Amino acid sequence: MSRFSFSIAIMPREGILDPQGKAVEAALPQLGAATVHGVRIGRRIELTVEADDAPSARAVVEKLAAEFLANPLVERWAIDEGQPLAGVSG
């Protein structure tokens, strides 16, 4: 068994109102950033899976994302393999 790292980005589906994104966008002109548009807010989940190989680890994450981490009615998601987010500025 090896450990495989993944990140799952979860976003509100297109066409679904994202009141958080709208509120942030509405505040941007105060920063002089009135040229910035299309703000959408989601969440990122990082995890590791113990598995024999990468494809079986990924299968676990896909099932988890569809059945628990995201709500398919209102959210879409993307799964990436790799290390936790590093070099975060700020």
Place this chain on the structure above:
Amino acid sequence: MKVGVVVFPGSNCDRDALHGARLAGAQAELLWHEDTDLHGADVVILPGGFAYGDYLRAGAIARFSPIMDAVREHAARGGLLLGICNGFQVLTEAGLLPGALRRNTTLRFEHRWVSLLVQRHDTPFTRGIPAGQTLRLPIAHGEGSFYLADAELDGLEASGQVLFRYGPPEGNPNGSARDIAGVTDSSGRICGLMPHPERASEGLLGSDDGLLLLRSMVESAAQVEAVA
């Protein structure tokens, strides 16, 4: 006739629901979320609150509580099941009720009185509510905006599963699709709503309209028991 009120870590309307069920004429008992049976409850209420801190999404983690297997079996047997506020969120996350409850479009935690239009009077939850009566109930939630895609909403309306809508004078407080405040499953025996009937169960609280719903539910279950 016994009502069981499930207590999740973070529930905060469990005792209110217990009190409301007793005012409605039932025996009532709190059920711990780690229990695996319903202690003989004929009706189950999932109360309001913030189960598991609303982490991930409201209701998303509570659905894995040990007691939820017994709640599912109860529902599968046709037992009455009521989800209030956070309990409604748990039931949608558990797939026992349709739809999803999203962040209020106002981006605020909305806590105030609303007026509810009762869409059907032939369900176990509404049979004792006089036709034409609007219910005055309080809401208190940050994530109560009911969502379903339009095509599915059409199906929900066609099958008579929309039980409560927000009506005038206050109107829709949270951006819910088609002003929907409460729905049932296809059998009509599982109901979820965002407003709090238990917080309007005696005059001292400003309204006892919620008691009409709780009493309908308790009397419906008692009739089933009498027939059985």
